[in-house]
Amino acid sequence: MAELNPSAATPSPLEQEVLEEYALLLANLNKLSSQLSSLADRPTAEVLDGLRMLERKTSLVCTLLKASVYSIVLQQQIYGGEEGEE
Template sequence: MAEENYLSTPDLSPLEQDVLDEYERLANNMKQVNTPREAHESTYPPPPPPRRPATRDKRVPLASRISLASNPTTDILDGLRDLERQTSMAFTLLKASVYSIVLQQEIDWGAGEAAQGPASSVMGSDSDD
């Protein structure tokens, strides 16, 4: 009962009211699914009608949604192809950056070993005498 008072608050925007209406319908549907058929017929009243039909007019009609879902437009496919090219380019640049860092570290370590090499040989020759 408190939920009904909360759901009918005039302070809610039409979008908030629609969301609450959808949650209420979803809750009723979940109750119907979770109860046996004979208990459902005697216990639960039919779901209430939509509270704000005027805001529902802004939605895309079902026929349009079905046609959009069944026939992807070329704009969507072109956008996905472009996104795929961009992600592959970003991956290639990432691999090149990692390779560059690894190569630079090998060069730095090689230069460090080369600098230590003659010093260690001199020390080694001193210790032999």
């Protein structure tokens, strides 16, 4: 009985899709590795300054989002109260 060599067989469509996903994952991990390497080469103070700026911007966006949601809820309560009075 002859054994089939798995590497010589044509992969099924599902196997091919899994292999493509693994190749994509490998490429993403390589990109991440190079980014981490470049971060490790930079001075710590520079990285911390960049992170502080990002933290401030994120905080600002969060505050603006909360204010927008509060405004929408308040407007709905006001319009809901006016409709209830009529």
